[in-house]
Amino acid sequence: MTAGVEQAGVPQAASKAGAARVLRPALGLLLPIALAVLWEIAVRMGFSNGRLVPPPSVIWNTFADLAATGELQQHAFATIWRVAWGFLFGVLAGTILGAIAGYSALTYRLLDPTLQGLRAVPSIAWVPLFILWFGIFEASKIILIAVGVFFPVYLGVMGAVLSVDRKIVEVGRVFRLSGLAMVRRILLPAVMPAYVIALRAGLGLGWMFVLAAEFLGASTGLGFLLIDGQQLGKPAQIVAAIVAFAILGKASDWLIVLVSSPFLRWEDRFARA
Amino acid sequence: MLVLDRVGKTYPNGVRALDGISLAVAPGEIFVTIGGSGCGKSTMLRTISGLDPPTQGRVVLDGTIITAPHEQIGIVFQEPRLLPWLHVADNVGFGLEGYPKLERRMRVAGALDRVGLTDKARVWPRELSGGQAQRVAIARALVPRPQVLLLDEPFSALDAFTRADLQDHLLDLWADLKPTLVMVTHDVEEAIVLADRIMVLRAHPGRVYEEIACDLPRPRDRQSAAFDFVKRRVLAALDRSLDRGAPTVEEGETRAAAGGGLWW
Ligand SMILES: Nc1ncnc2c1ncn2[C@@H]1O[C@H](COP(=O)(O)OP(=O)(O)OP(=O)(O)O)[C@@H](O)[C@H]1O
Ligand SMILES: [Mg+2]
Numbered sequence: 001m002t003a004g005v006e007q008a009g010v011p012q013a014a015s016k017a018g019a020a021r022v023l024r025p026a027l028g029l030l031l032p033i034a035l036a037v038l039w040e041i042a043v044r045m046g047f048s049n050g051r052l053v054p055p056p057s058v059i060w061n062t063f064a065d066l067a068a069t070g071e072l073q074q075h076a077f078a079t080i081w082r083v084a085w086g087f088l089f090g091v092l093a094g095t096i097l098g099a100i101a102g103y104s105a106l107t108y109r110l111l112d113p114t115l116q117g118l119r120a121v122p123s124i125a126w127v128p129l130f131i132l133w134f135g136i137f138e139a140s141k142i143i144l145i146a147v148g149v150f151f152p153v154y155l156g157v158m159g160a161v162l163s164v165d166r167k168i169v170e171v172g173r174v175f176r177l178s179g180l181a182m183v184r185r186i187l188l189p190a191v192m193p194a195y196v197i198a199l200r201a202g203l204g205l206g207w208m209f210v211l212a213a214e215f216l217g218a219s220t221g222l223g224f225l226l227i228d229g230q231q232l233g234k235p236a237q238i239v240a241a242i243v244a245f246a247i248l249g250k251a252s253d254w255l256i257v258l259v260s261s262p263f264l265r266w267e268d269r270f271a272r273a
Numbered sequence: 274m275l276v277l278d279r280v281g282k283t284y285p286n287g288v289r290a291l292d293g294i295s296l297a298v299a300p301g302e303i304f305v306t307i308g309g310s311g312c313g314k315s316t317m318l319r320t321i322s323g324l325d326p327p328t329q330g331r332v333v334l335d336g337t338i339i340t341a342p343h344e345q346i347g348i349v350f351q352e353p354r355l356l357p358w359l360h361v362a363d364n365v366g367f368g369l370e371g372y373p374k375l376e377r378r379m380r381v382a383g384a385l386d387r388v389g390l391t392d393k394a395r396v397w398p399r400e401l402s403g404g405q406a407q408r409v410a411i412a413r414a415l416v417p418r419p420q421v422l423l424l425d426e427p428f429s430a431l432d433a434f435t436r437a438d439l440q441d442h443l444l445d446l447w448a449d450l451k452p453t454l455v456m457v458t459h460d461v462e463e464a465i466v467l468a469d470r471i472m473v474l475r476a477h478p479g480r481v482y483e484e485i486a487c488d489l490p491r492p493r494d495r496q497s498a499a500f501d502f503v504k505r506r507v508l509a510a511l512d513r514s515l516d517r518g519a520p521t522v523e524e525g526e527t528r529a530a531a532g533g534g535l536w537w
Contacts, residue, residue, distance in 0.1 A: 167354050168354060168356065170324060171356065174322065174347070175342075175367060175368045175417075176341075176342050176343075181370075185367075186356070263358075266357050266397050
């Protein structure tokens, strides 16, 4: 009797869960789509001429035109390429220095004051210097992005290593783990959740800094599209570039979440219905 | 044979937690330490475990002086301290890295079976109840088959029923391999249910106050007159150990509120 009820219930529950998995992210699209539709209607009905804030259909056409000529892909790729390299270097440096500063009190005292001092400098202030040092081409842009990515990753990793629970480390000591085994079996998994958050924060800054870098002289990239749209008075191109930034930023963030989620399944998170 | 030879411990902040503790625990003996809060019970276990070596005297296990964690000494803390990123089975097998895979799997399965958690092998620690988690912690400590197992108030966070249940579990596990158990508790009945010998520790600084043999036949009946007799002896010794001269008014009040004698 009970078994029969359960058997009937299981596939139904499973399909419900499957539908929920598709629908829940879709929920997040509701607001932007509703706003877009409202604006489209407002322009079509003549409440606004839509010259300064182009309606979605115009933006879509701009997108399509840019994509047809291959311009969109070229600019998006240039931007992605810069962010990817800047992110890589920033994460490498931030992870290594953050881990060392968190692990060793001496390194912390030696290193942290300097880095905190540098952090206090608004990063855009480095631009003239980087251009002098590394030229106006890719190197200076990538280094600027790396600087932006570096600080949140450094702070996140250092904080995570510092706050690893002494009680858990003692478990490792009781089982006589060597230094390397301690890092691999206790410290690394323990800092993983905070590390992912630091990476996401770093990536967010990476997208911010690529724009700054491209504003300051570039002939490719989504930032160039923005400036170009401003100078030629093409608001649709500006909005198209902004939308492209939003999509790329969200997609790259989602990629980090996706890649890291198998390592974080153990986390006891506040579950929201 | 586990020997403490005039062990003393002064913490870097100047607190003298242990002073001249000398004792010998025979292989397979269940040795229970009891005493007021802050009298140095945890400190004593930590010196034996090698996590916090003594500042005077020495801890010797079968001729080896213990100054760092030793493979023959396991420890269960007051909290389970399971690693949240490992499944229950991997937590139990944590100390078996380097063993052949098959042996590891067999030992883990055996240990989970002994603590009645076979069905929880593939579950995250966060999905366990407090009592289940502590059973996993005991299994993890026992699975490398240490000669000595230290237990620091392992059941103090659990309700009375679960505690009695786990005491039985512990005795079962102990009967398998007969490790030496050195346990700290502040529960007098728990001490008498488990112990071959009970040591009362006195505070400021931690010193051996009295040793009481406890050779009732097992399994022990908490209702028996003999049990009650030992209990009275232990309570009396504890009471005396807690007396630091005449009790202050405040102390007397706290005691009365807690129902006499058991104010720690
Ligand atoms: N890491 C430490 N640094 C300095 N002093 C400490 C440290 N740990 C414990 N002490 C001090 O040593 C004394 C003994 O502490 P310990 O934890 O061994 O007591 P305990 O008998 O286990 O008490 P409880 O029953 O409350 O757990 C206390 O006075 C305590 O304040
Ligand atoms: Mg204690």
